[in-house]
Amino acid sequence: MSEHPKSLNDIAWEELFEKYDILNQIERTGWFQISAKQIKKVREPRLMAKFDHTINLPQIFADNGLSILPITRGDYVISHFDAYHSFEPDNAPVIRASLPTYIQSLDSSNVPSEAIALNCAVAAGIVADFLDDEEIVSTVSGRMSSGVFEFNINNLKSKSPCTVTVNNSQIEIDAAYEGIHSLALFEAKRDLSDDFLVRQLYYPYRVWKSRITKPVRPLFLIYSNGIYRIYEYTFTEPGNYSSISFVKHKNYTVEDTAITADDIQRVLYAVAREVEPQLPFPQADTFDRVINICELLNDQDLSRNEVTERYAFDARQTNYYTDAARYLGLIEKSKESGGPVYKLSEKGHTILNMGYKKRQLAFCSCILSHGAFADTLKRYFDTGVMPHTNEIIEIMKKSNLYNVNSDTTFERRSSTIKGWVNWIVGLINENE
Known part of the structure; x- marks a missing residue:
């Protein structure tokens, strides 16, 4: 079972599963049909029956290998459907x-x-x-x-x-x-x-x-x-x-994507080092998704539950990726009566309004203003290979990181440094 806090969908679906004995019905007949009217008694069906990615599935679905499909304008069927397909590796030029x-x-x-x-x-x-x-x-x-x-x-x-x-x-x-x-x-x-x-x-x-x-x-x-x-x-x-x-x-x-190693090195050696913020050190290995959360918040402010329910995050990932964007100063969090609300910062708005090349280099600047990332990239340029995890951890231990104390935490967070530095290096396409 998951340890993260239950979402509104988790709670509502647990109520429906108990009320209609859905798991036992599926065990007996192989499926369970439920109407929008039944769903609406606990929550709006448009929020309760549209899960574009497996990670969005309510916990009771995920724990029991279930999916839901519409069969009429007002009816759905729940079963052990093989309903999702993984995207193939994104390695095309x-x-x-x-x-x-x-x-x-x-x-x-x-x-x-x-x-x-x-x-x-x-x-x-x-x-x-x-x-x-x-x-x-x-x-x-x-x-x-x-x-x-x-x-x-x-x-x-x-x-x-x-x-x-x-x-x-x-x-x-x-x-x-x-x-x-x-x-x-x-x-x-x-x-x-x-x-x-x-x-x-x-x-x-x-x-x-x-x-x-x-x-x-x-x-x-x-x-x-x-x-x-x-x-x-x-x-x-x-x-x-x-x-x-x-x-x-x-x-x-349709934009200029030509970024050279010199472009990256100019940012690396020009950016001023920031004092580490009193925020969790990032645990969000895929930097493209940090950018993506900023893009999604460019349209409107969103609560934590809205981020989790609308996009390809579970509750834990919502915390990790919003915290990572906050660490870089790209988004801000406020506390409302219904819980945390996230909005794009002025810095985030400025960067997203840039053209492709300037935008990527601005993101690089955000990352490389933090010593652990900058020193890891310097080591990469010195040796031509990504530093080993143990080397990255040694760099981290010299960087006065906030609330990173145990060996296991250092190791987990080092994968984010490796992921983000690999993202920076992956921008280089001098032959374009």
Whole structure:
């Protein structure tokens, strides 16, 4: 069982599981059907039944290997569904694209929504390049009815497929682009995550596969920190939700991403060292996700529960990544009656309004103003290899870190230093 505090969804779902004896019902019949009306008696269904990533699942779902899928406009089914798919490794090179010179209404350094990200990707030729189709037309998008269809999905407990019938459930398509040879259906996100709910691709795929004769191509576009990541999938058996298969992945940008080792070293040796703040030393190994939390807070202030429920974090990660961004002075925390509320700091706003190259170097400056990170990077440049964990720990012990005392804590926090320094080194692309 998890040790972190229960979310509002955790508490509400525990109440429903007890009231309707859901676990025993699933044990007996293999599934449990629940209505939006039943859910609404404890909490709003839109907050209770939409879990885009496995990490968002309520604890009682996670502990029992359960997922939830919509089957009508007001009904859901809970079972041991194999409902999620992990993104493939993001190791593709970044391809440079550009907006046409006549475009004045799109700013490549200010992409505040999924819709604007899609518009930029189309205007810069990114979508057409990925689809290998120069002539594409924007067609269907928004919310619509699924109609009626049936599919098989793998059951994680029985290890055999089960059948689900969908009858006029609501689906949503962020964008669809039709070319001569195919219809591409896009799901767009701005939050980085390890996996996604296959339903987001599968339900629209099934709807449009039954309506047109040309191939339907399900795609995911993730925009964060100036990079457009596009993943394409297919379903090798159209009637099988679990037959999802990876096709290809590419990364694009419409900004100047050329950063040299000299650029990084100029920041390293110019930045002033800060006194260590009286805040937890970061335990948030993936710096891209620190940036991502700042991007999400650029739109609006969010409570701790809202960060956890809306994005690809569990409660522990919400604490780790918001604390890491606070450590760098990028976000601020205030205490409200309902609990902590996070907002982007003035410094965070300034950095996010910069173009790609200046923004990355500004983030580097934030990191390297802290001695343990700067000294680790200096060691890297001196030797050409990342320092060993023991070397990083020795550097940390000389850096007067706040509340880092035990050997195990030093070791855990050293992985963040390694992760962030690797992020800085990974910016270098002198051949671009």
